[in-house]
Structure formats: C-alpha cells, structure tokens
Amino acid sequence: MEVQLEQFKQLQNGNIASAKGFQAGGLHCGLRKKKLDLGWVYSEIPAEAAGVYTMNAFQAAPLKVTQESMAKENKLQALIVNSAIANACTGEQGLQDAYDMRQQFAETIGVEEHLAAVASTGVIGELLPMDKLQKGISQIPEDQFVGANKFETAILTTDTKEKGIAIELEIDGQTVTIGGAAKGSGMIHPNMATMLSFITTDASIPASHLSDALKSITNKSFNMITVDGDTSTNDMVLVLANGMAENQALTPEHAEWSHFYEGLKFVCEYLAKEIARDGEGATRLVEVQVDGAWTDQGATAIAKSVVSSNLVKTAIHGADANWGRIITAVGYSGEPLDPNKVSVYLGETLVVEKGVPHPFDEDVAKQHLLEDEVTLFVKLGDGEGKATAWGCDLSYEYVRINASYRT
Structure with a gap:
C-alpha cells in the first residue's frame, strides 16, 4: 500500500x-x-x-x-x-x-x-x-x-x-x-x-x-x-x-x-x-476491486463473492486466466446487475468487455497472475458503488497444514 x-x-x-x-x-x-x-x-x-x-x-x-x-x-x-x-x-x-x-x-x-x-x-x-x-x-x-x-x-x-x-x-x-x-x-x-x-x-x-x-x-x-x-x-x-x-x-x-x-x-x-x-499455504495476495455497482453495499457483496471463490483462488494459484470463474462469482453474489455491462480485468489486461470475451494475450495475463500481488477489476457500469476486498490463492499447502493442525 x-x-x-x-x-x-x-x-x-x-x-x-x-x-x-x-x-x-x-x-x-x-x-x-x-x-x-x-x-x-x-x-x-x-x-x-x-x-x-x-x-x-x-x-x-x-x-x-x-x-x-x-x-x-x-x-x-x-x-x-x-x-x-x-x-x-x-x-x-x-x-x-x-x-x-x-x-x-x-x-x-x-x-x-x-x-x-x-x-x-x-x-x-x-x-x-x-x-x-x-x-x-x-x-x-x-x-x-x-x-x-x-x-x-x-x-x-x-x-x-x-x-x-x-x-x-x-x-x-x-x-x-x-x-x-x-x-x-x-x-x-x-x-x-x-x-x-x-x-x-x-x-x-x-x-x-x-x-x-x-x-x-x-x-x-x-x-x-x-x-x-x-x-x-x-x-x-x-x-x-x-x-x-x-x-x-x-x-x-x-x-x-x-x-x-x-x-x-x-x-x-x-x-x-x-x-x-499470510493465509495458510498462500503464495499470492489477491485484491478484488469492484466499481459501478448500484450501492457500496452491493459492490462489497460482489467483491467478497469473487475473493471468496475457491475456484477463483485455485485458478490464481495455477496462474490460469480462467475469467469465467470470476464472472460466475459475480453472478451468484445475489446483487442486481446488468450482465451486458460487466467488464473484467486481470491487472491491466481486459478479458471481458460488456459481458462478452475480449481478445487478450494469455502470456501477459499469466505473468500478472504469477506476481506476488494479483489485482482483479470488476466494472459493472450500473452506478457509483465501489468496494475492495482482499484474499489469497488456495494451494496444496493449505490442505497439508489443516489436515494435521492438531498434530
């Protein structure tokens, strides 16, 4: 920061x-x-x-x-x-x-x-x-x-x-x-x-x-x-x-x-x-920035939904630019939104524009996902609401640590 x-x-x-x-x-x-x-x-x-x-x-x-x-x-x-x-x-x-x-x-x-x-x-x-x-x-x-x-x-x-x-x-x-x-x-x-x-x-x-x-x-x-x-x-x-x-x-x-x-x-x-x-087994800090929601509360719910998704977290651990997992987490957040206005960025790389795929360089996107700090941007285009959430990737090490926590 x-x-x-x-x-x-x-x-x-x-x-x-x-x-x-x-x-x-x-x-x-x-x-x-x-x-x-x-x-x-x-x-x-x-x-x-x-x-x-x-x-x-x-x-x-x-x-x-x-x-x-x-x-x-x-x-x-x-x-x-x-x-x-x-x-x-x-x-x-x-x-x-x-x-x-x-x-x-x-x-x-x-x-x-x-x-x-x-x-x-x-x-x-x-x-x-x-x-x-x-x-x-x-x-x-x-x-x-x-x-x-x-x-x-x-x-x-x-x-x-x-x-x-x-x-x-x-x-x-x-x-x-x-x-x-x-x-x-x-x-x-x-x-x-x-x-x-x-x-x-x-x-x-x-x-x-x-x-x-x-x-x-x-x-x-x-x-x-x-x-x-x-x-x-x-x-x-x-x-x-x-x-x-x-x-x-x-x-x-x-x-x-x-x-x-x-x-x-x-x-x-x-x-x-x-x-x-410092999440257990984590190798990356993940930041999710959401803007353009109808309210700040709505943006908060969407940011939490994305950063909490195990599928998003594992994709980041594998440096897989699978933006479909991000869109899915946005969609099941329960917040009102227009899918035809949603855009998604992996760092500076635009991968979804107004609800449809945007051509991007897989290697450039992967390089960002390999960095110590990964930022995902979700732009909704509906209102002025915004929020930021933080999490980490989900690794094999997390399972190892928690499988033997008491020992």
Missing part, C-alpha cells in the same frame, strides 16, 4: 508499543513446544477502549470476559493473549479459567481487574493448562520478556510471520501515534474480523467516538478479507487510546477528525492485508 506522506508517516519498525505510554512483551510458558505463547500489552494509564467481536454463535470464553471488562466504563489498561489453545467450547471451566487468567494478570501488573482484557487463539475444545499459564503470568514483570516483537510472535498460530505497524500524524500541533499488531492465517472470512488484532494510540478520543470509528473502519478492512471461508470463535479487534499525546479530544466535529480516521483506517487496512497475504 502506498504511504500518503502528506497525511502521515509510517514508522520504520513501528509497532504496537510505539505510541506514548504503551509497553508490550511476550514469553514462552509451555503451551507450545518452543515458541513464545503468552503476550501482553500495557498502558501507563487507563485508556479509552473499543472492540468488535466475532459473529460466530460459539463465542469463546475470553471474548465474554473481555466484553464484561469493557462494559463497566469502556476503558482498558492492559490485555493478555495466549496462543496454542483457544479456550473455546470449554463450558463453565473454560469461563472460570478466563476469569482467573484476567485476575492474576491484573494483580501481577497492578491494574484494576476490569481494566484487563483477555484473548486466546489456537485449538478449539481444549482446556487451558492453568498451572503453566499462571507460572507464565507471574514472569511478566521481568525485563527480559519486554519487547513488541516478542508480543507479535507470542500471539501467532499457523502464521508464517509477525504483523505489526505504526504511523505518526499531527493533530492540534501534537504528534499522535497509532500502532498495531495482528495474528491470522487460517479460519479467515469476512464476518466482523476473523483474527486477533490489537491497536494502540496516544490520541485523546472518547470511547463512544472511537467505537463508531472502529466499527465503520472494520467494515472496510478486517471485514473485507478472506482466506478459507471459516469464521472463528475467538476473533476480536481491540483499540486502546490513552490520550497521552495531549491533543484536544477527537470528535466528528473536530477539524482534524477525518485525518485521525484515515490514519486509523490505514493501520487497519495494513493489518488486514497482511493477514490475507
């Missing part, structure tokens, strides 16, 4: 701890064989907070505990995340374990219990080994475990790389920083935010307006990615804003509200695309 330097600056090696007053870390407590598996983020002062959560009916215990924490005053000061075990579908014991995890974490770092959030990711249906987890939590204050890179690593499951970012922008003459980290590689499908993502900022913004911004941006970023069509039980996005940049409180009436909104959107889109790029 092109960084708009006139609006904000993307920090080299920026991360979730780049904003003023934030610290992060991670360690190995034994939930995984060798890799780091317990991470945390801490703010020097309580932060205004907002969250969005999975739409899956089977919400994991940590989500319930985190939403309870948020309900008291929409503030958080710290969050703890374990990988390897999701603590989902674990009944009353799992819920009690999540409460115990929150309580010990809050006591260990010295914050009120309702100011701590809990998240988990990993295998569904297994109870947390609380003895290992409790020992790990007790080690959090040790300096050797501090570092945003450690947090980014500790929250991963089948991911192949860490995902972090931070940007700076100016609000009221003050430097405001927005940072974030995410994990996600499998069980990714647009239905809220199918992964874990945590965002921090030192901006001053009331929780209500932060929540409104997050919900709006989620629909344009995290809700526009897919890997395999599965929506997990544990997905959440949390944003913490501690106000330590000392700008005037941001509201929609603030002269620079849109500036902050676009910065937050940039961070969310960056993390969303990194998740799609």
Whole structure:
C-alpha cells in the first residue's frame, strides 16, 4: 500500500508499543513446544477502549470476559493473549479459567481487574493448562520478556510471520501515534474480523467516538478479507487510546477528525492485508476491486463473492486466466446487475468487455497472475458503488497444514 506522506508517516519498525505510554512483551510458558505463547500489552494509564467481536454463535470464553471488562466504563489498561489453545467450547471451566487468567494478570501488573482484557487463539475444545499459564503470568514483570516483537510472535498460530505497524500524524500541533499488531492465517472470512488484532494510540478520543470509528473502519478492512471461508470463535479487534499525546479530544466535529480516521483506517487496512497475504499455504495476495455497482453495499457483496471463490483462488494459484470463474462469482453474489455491462480485468489486461470475451494475450495475463500481488477489476457500469476486498490463492499447502493442525 502506498504511504500518503502528506497525511502521515509510517514508522520504520513501528509497532504496537510505539505510541506514548504503551509497553508490550511476550514469553514462552509451555503451551507450545518452543515458541513464545503468552503476550501482553500495557498502558501507563487507563485508556479509552473499543472492540468488535466475532459473529460466530460459539463465542469463546475470553471474548465474554473481555466484553464484561469493557462494559463497566469502556476503558482498558492492559490485555493478555495466549496462543496454542483457544479456550473455546470449554463450558463453565473454560469461563472460570478466563476469569482467573484476567485476575492474576491484573494483580501481577497492578491494574484494576476490569481494566484487563483477555484473548486466546489456537485449538478449539481444549482446556487451558492453568498451572503453566499462571507460572507464565507471574514472569511478566521481568525485563527480559519486554519487547513488541516478542508480543507479535507470542500471539501467532499457523502464521508464517509477525504483523505489526505504526504511523505518526499531527493533530492540534501534537504528534499522535497509532500502532498495531495482528495474528491470522487460517479460519479467515469476512464476518466482523476473523483474527486477533490489537491497536494502540496516544490520541485523546472518547470511547463512544472511537467505537463508531472502529466499527465503520472494520467494515472496510478486517471485514473485507478472506482466506478459507471459516469464521472463528475467538476473533476480536481491540483499540486502546490513552490520550497521552495531549491533543484536544477527537470528535466528528473536530477539524482534524477525518485525518485521525484515515490514519486509523490505514493501520487497519495494513493489518488486514497482511493477514490475507499470510493465509495458510498462500503464495499470492489477491485484491478484488469492484466499481459501478448500484450501492457500496452491493459492490462489497460482489467483491467478497469473487475473493471468496475457491475456484477463483485455485485458478490464481495455477496462474490460469480462467475469467469465467470470476464472472460466475459475480453472478451468484445475489446483487442486481446488468450482465451486458460487466467488464473484467486481470491487472491491466481486459478479458471481458460488456459481458462478452475480449481478445487478450494469455502470456501477459499469466505473468500478472504469477506476481506476488494479483489485482482483479470488476466494472459493472450500473452506478457509483465501489468496494475492495482482499484474499489469497488456495494451494496444496493449505490442505497439508489443516489436515494435521492438531498434530
């Protein structure tokens, strides 16, 4: 993604701890064989907070505990995340374990219990080994475990790389920083935010307006990615804003509200695309741009339909310019359209013009489909609606990874 330097600056090696007053870390407590598996983020002062959560009916215990924490005053000061075990579908014991995890974490770092959030990711249906987890939590204050890179690593499951970012922008003459980290590689499908993502900022913004911004941006970023069509039980996005940049409180009436909104959107889109790029077994990031729909909502549905199609994804993996699969996915999206107006491009190569084949060079089209980033354009010619979705190809490796996930 092109960084708009006139609006904000993307920090080299920026991360979730780049904003003023934030610290992060991670360690190995034994939930995984060798890799780091317990991470945390801490703010020097309580932060205004907002969250969005999975739409899956089977919400994991940590989500319930985190939403309870948020309900008291929409503030958080710290969050703890374990990988390897999701603590989902674990009944009353799992819920009690999540409460115990929150309580010990809050006591260990010295914050009120309702100011701590809990998240988990990993295998569904297994109870947390609380003895290992409790020992790990007790080690959090040790300096050797501090570092945003450690947090980014500790929250991963089948991911192949860490995902972090931070940007700076100016609000009221003050430097405001927005940072974030995410994990996600499998069980990714647009239905809220199918992964874990945590965002921090030192901006001053009331929780209500932060929540409104997050919900709006989620629909344009995290809700526009897919890997395999599965929506997990544990997905959440949390944003913490501690106000330590000392700008005037941001509201929609603030002269620079849109500036902050676009910065937050940039961070969310960056993390969303990194998740799609790192899809299990993926070799390409796929972007689908739709314009000319009757509404933005219609364009969104069509973009999701195309980027979610297994036949489109496998064709891209094989660098096969089989545009018929794209047209098919557009057609079954359920959105009203005139087939006689639809045009399709593979990168810059026009393959369908107004509903019929357009002569094209197969070799040129194939070269685009072999690139690390593949862009498909669908032009409907009906209205002004537009949307962009992101996904990845579907490879043999995806099957291998998920056939042996628990082993």
